[in-house]
Amino acid sequence: SQQGEEDPQALSIQEGENATMNCSYKTSINNLQWYRQNSGRGLVHLILIRSNEREKHSGRLRVTLDTSKKSSSLLITASRAADTASYFCATSRDNAGNMLTFGGGTRLMVKP
């Protein structure tokens, strides 16, 4: 079963708009990671947020984590056509933190 579940499954917006994707998980975590996957390519790590952090920024990306609600959100501001991709959240599945469980992903389309 998937630890992380993204919502929505698909999102279509215009260039310049903000995109928000949500991730819910079931068990306690050490950290949560977000990845991007362009069509036909491998995943690329975007950002890692630890369980004692509530918010983290990286360029146009903002990630929040609410451990009480077991949820995280990824906000992409001022989206560009190049942001078109699938976005996945991932949580550690072992105590050592080596292995990850990925959610089903959100497919984002940014229209020029």
Add this chain to the structure above:
Amino acid sequence: DVKVTQSSRYLVKRTGEKVFLECVQDMDHENMFWYRQDPGLGLRLIYFSYDVKMKEKGDIPEGYSVSREKKERFSLILESASTNQTSMYLCASSRGARSFGNQPQHFGDGTRLSIL
């Protein structure tokens, strides 16, 4: 930048063949992973290796085996390929969490494998 290289982008094999998928990373990472990705099912972990000759089963190890004889190389073997193993296969590597804490995984571009 970390580079994870998978030997083939596309591969077509026949049912019953023994299939080898190769993955090489150039950053001296302890951990290496094999996933398969299918529409509607997301990424599923097949096998994980945390050191040379060490491996752990993931979610779906049946029908697969792995080999890690050198730190930089992790091979996935389909012992007798079947049509339900048609999929996108992704290799990844990461530093060991025990030494460095939770670490991001670095992925190759995938091998799209078709079994006919």
